[in-house]
Amino acid sequence: MGRKYGLTLERHREIGGELKEMFNKLIDLTVEVGNAYPVTDDRGRPYIRLSKAHKEISIARSILEDLLYAEHPEDATIDFYYNGKEKI
Numbered sequence: 001m002g003r004k005y006g007l008t009l010e011r012h013r014e015i016g017g018e019l020k021e022m023f024n025k026l027i028d029l030t031v032e033v034g035n036a037y038p039v040t041d042d043r044g045r046p047y048i049r050l051s052k053a054h055k056e057i058s059i060a061r062s063i064l065e066d067l068l069y070a071e072h073p074e075d076a077t078i079d080f081y082y083n084g085k086e087k088i
Helices: 009-036 042-071
Strands: none
């Protein structure tokens, strides 16, 4: 297998934007499912899974941001993977 060189600056920007959208949409869906079903019995399993997916996306974004700064230290900014328009 050949050497892998990471992502271009532009690809980091694109992936970051897609992950921001996914993150926010997943929060909306998680809240909707959590409000529709009790989370204390089997009907809460989808809510738990969506919450875990949300956490995993958050971790992936953080790792990718670290890689962005390592690969493109002069051009990297927090805006690639995060901005002020996120739901919490």
